[in-house]
Amino acid sequence: MFVNFRRIRKCQCVQLMTTCLVLSVVMVCWEQLDNNVVSHVKSYSYRYLVNRFTYLNKSLTIPREQARSFSNFRYLLDHPRKCADQDVLLLLFVKTSPENTERRNAIRSTWGNETYIQNTLGVTVKVVFVLGAPQTAKEKPDGVTFQQQLIHEDGLHGDLIQQDFLDSFHNLTLKLIMQFHWMHSRCAHAHFLMTADDDIFVHMPNLVKYLQDVSGKGITDFWIGRVHRGAPPIRSKDSKYYVSYEMYQWLSYPDYTAGAGYVVSGDVADKIYQATLTLNASLYIDDVFMGICANAVGVSPQEHVYFSGEGKAPYHLCIYDQMMTSHGHVEDIYDLWKAATHPQVKQKASGLLGRLYCTAVKVALLCKPYYVNTYSCKAAFL
Incomplete structure (x- = not known):
């Protein structure tokens, strides 16, 4: 039998080159593979096999005096009588930034129009925009500072709630705490609380009808949204959502809902308020901190398939x-x-x-x- 050694050597050379190429790709992509695959495997194992979040609650519990530092900020803009003497179905907080004036005006003219909701849907929904202090005190070209513009805007609409912490991504948890504390002291009788981003669309007629049905059934421990289960902390320093081991040492987050928009019942809102009085809020990812608070008080999120996560729903x-x-x-x-x-x-x-x-x-x-x-x-x- 004749053997073509030249062809064998050629095949071996191709195999060697292919192997080197595959190994090179694996080595280049290993960090990403580790972050996206291995971390999820570890997270799901921890979430569904170990599931010892009791240690988490103990480690994050701090004295009340220390916890107060995350909420004890002076109000720059406030409306303590916003809900007074009214049967409020929904208190809706829109997380916004000082410069996003056009977004706020768009919401006021569409799904967040309180007058439309009252006259057309027959219920009282209070929509307020929560924000921190502007990152710059510099004047705009017209000579007006950002804070002066906010004061003028609030004078027109009466719907800005502002505290004197710096408005930034890393202070989103402070903004979350502010919402539950404001409801506790100013609007505790509201049946539901909703928190939403200022680039979200809320189909208010559908939401109102749904919440009226839920309220009529007397349901408690109610928390709905787009649920994340077994999500791992992101350890890549290049990510916006990077969390160090010092900040959060466990392999998985407790279940939580996407911060773009979710709803809780009044009793859950009060429980979350109580949790914020004893938990370390240095973790700046607000929706994860919400999950930590809920886990501490024994509340679990429920999936609603028509609540979007970070994605945009099809137009139809x-x-x-x-x-x-x-x-x-x-x-x-x-x-x-x-x-x-x-x-x-x-x-x-x-x-x-x-x-x-x-x-x-x-x-x-x-x-x-x-x-x-x-x-x-x-x-x-x-």
Whole structure:
């Protein structure tokens, strides 16, 4: 039998080069593989096999005097009588930054318009914008400082709640604590509390109807949103969400909802307030800190398939029919509000044919073979 040694050597050379290439790619990508794969495996193992978050609660518990440093800030703008003598269904806090004036005006003109909600939906919803102090005291080209602009804006609308900590990403947990403390002292009788980003869209008619049904059933320990289960801390220093071992040493976070938008009942809001009085709030990822507080008081989040995470919901009337929130809306918020609340949405999505049509549409829009951080495929069948 004749053996072609030249061909064998050529094949071996190709195999060697291929092996070197694969190893090079693995070495280059190892750090990312470790962060995205290994850390998730460790996290899920800790979350579902070990699940000893009791140690977490003990380690983060601090004296009340020390915990007060995370909430004892002076109010620069406040409206203590905002909820007085009113039956408030929902107290809605919008997390915003001093410079985002246009976003606030867009919300006031669309889904956060209190007058529209009262006159059209027949309930009282209080919408307030929470923020810290501007990062700069410099004057704008017109000679007005950012703080002076905020004072003028609040004089027109009466809906800004501001404390004198610096408004920054790393102070988001302070902004979260501020919301629960403000509700406790100014609006404790509200049936529900919602926290949302200022680039979120809330389908207020759908949300109000849903919360009215929940309130009528007397449900307690209520916390809904886009739930993250078994999420690991991000240890890459290049990430915006980097958390050091010194700040958080465990392999997994307690379950929490995406900070873009979630709702809790009044009893849960009071429990979270109580938790903030004894927990170390140096962890600056606010939605994770919310999960830590909830874990400490024995409250677990519940998934609602029409609450968006960081993703933007598809534009379609069949989506609008059950939409609660969608994230990432700034320029399009006026058009989306008009389209999502149009009477034809409910008309075309109702009836047997309408429901069958919308199910087919939602399957095509939501049931993707790849990960989409918005509504899950399950939403197509509800």
